[in-house]
Amino acid sequence: MGTAIVVTSGKGGVGKTTSTANVGTALALLGKSVCLIDADIGLRNLDVVMGLENRIIYDIVDVAMGECRLEQALIKDKRFESLSVLPASQTKDKTALQPDRVRQIVTELKQSFDYVIIDCPAGIEHGFRVAVAGADQAIVVTTPETASVRDADRVIGLLETENLRSPKLVINRIRSKMVKSGDMLDIDEIVQVLAIDLLGAVPDDETVIKQNIKGEPTVMRPDSKAAIAYRNIARRILGDSVPLMVLDEQPGLWARVKRLILGKA
C-alpha cells in the first residue's frame, strides 16, 4: 500500500506543479513507483511540465464519470518505467469531480504505486477539498513573501480540519541576495510563523523555467541547484536525514537552519 501526498499552497503560482513534477520524478529516480495526479481541473499543466501533453486520451474526469478504466487514463513516462501521470481535464467543469470519488481513485492507485502525488489547484474552495480528499500527507509550498506565507498558514489550518495534521513545508524560489538585504523573509522567520517541519528550500533558478517549458523536470539536470534541492526533498520524504544545502556562499546564514533540520532528524 503506497502513500498519497497532496502538494498545496493556497496562493497561486508559487510552484505546486513544479514541485509535484520534480519531487515525483526524483522519487522515481530513487527507485520508487510514482503516480502524479493533476487535480487542477480546467487549468491542467502538470502534463505540460512533464512533457506528456500530446499523449493524453482520457483524463481523471473520464475516470470519475466511468467513461474509461483507470489504467486507460494513466500515461506512462517514457523516461522512467515507474512514473505515471493521471492528467486533469482541460474542458470539463471544476465541479465534475467530487471528493469521495477522488478518494476512491487515490485508494485504487495506492495499491499499485509507492507514492501518489496530487497537484492541488490554487485556492481553498471546491478544488482544494477534492485534491486533499484521498491524501495521507501534505506538502505546503510557499515563496518567501508575506502574502504567500499567510496563505500557507491558512491552508495549514484547513488541512488540520481535513485531518491532515503536521504537513511538511517547501520554501520555493529563494533568492539569497534578497533575503540578505531584508527584501524577502528568511527561512527561520517563515518556519517560525508556520510552525511545521521544513522539508526543503528550493532556490530561484532559471533552469526551472527553461525545463518547465521544455517539458523535462528540472531534477534531470543535476547540475542545477534547484535539481539538487528537489532531490534532497525526495530523500527526506524517504526518511533520510539530508542537511539543507548551502544556497549561499556564506555558510553562516544557513547554519541555524541546518541545525533546525538536523535537530529534528
Add this chain to the structure above:
Amino acid sequence: MLSVNANTSGKPEGRPPVSVKGVNDGLLFLLDEECEHEVLTAYLRELLFENPSQLLSGPDVKVSVDYGNRNLTAQENLELLQLFLQKDNFCMREWSSNTVARRALFANRNRPERQNIHKGTIRAGQQVYYDGDVVVIGDVNPGGEIIATGDIYVFGRLRGIAHAGARGDTSAIIAAAEFAPLQLRIAGTVTRVPKVDGRVMNTFMEFAYLRDDGMAVDKMHYLFAIRGEKKAKRKRG
C-alpha cells in the same frame, strides 16, 4: 461603567440612598434597603427633577428599579413608582426586588471570569472565541483572531488580532510573551500597531490595557500594579 453621582446636596452621609447604574441599554436604579422612606423620596425627587444630567432628562431611556430587601408598604410602593412615572422620557421595564438588570450587573462583576486554555496555534483565517479569560498556548498568526470576553494571555507570539473584553469589559487586558500584533481591541477601543520598515514592531513580555485616553502598552512587570488600580476603579465605578 457609567454612573451618576446624584449626591449634590450632600444631605445623607455615606452611601447615597439611590445609586444609578448604566446597564446594557438603559438605567438601573438601586434603592437603599434601610434608609427612611422620607429620605429616599426626598433624594429621588431631587435626583429625578432637579438634576441637570442629560441621562435623566434626555431621550427615551429604559429604566429598571430594584428595591432589594426594602420593606415597602403598598402606599410607599405607589409613591415611589409615581415619582418614576412622572418622568416622560422613562420607559419602565422592571420594578422588583430582584431585577434581571441587577442580577446581570452583579453577574458581570463579581463572578470570577471563566478560565480557558487554548492549545495550539491560531492560524490565518481562524477565529477563536472564548467566554471569560483565555490563555493561548501557541501563537496567534497574522490573519488569525483570538476573541475573549475577559483577558487574553498568549504564551507565544501574538502577531494577529486580539480582542479582549469583547462584551464591553474595559478593564480587560491583552498580554503576550512576544508582542507584535496587527490590531488590538479592548472592549470598543481599536488600535493598529504601527509598522517599522513594513514589519510590525516586535517586543517581549508586554501587555495592553485601556486608559482614559486610549490604549497603552507596558512591560509585563507593571501588570499587577496597573491591574490593581484598574480593579479598584472597576469596583468604585
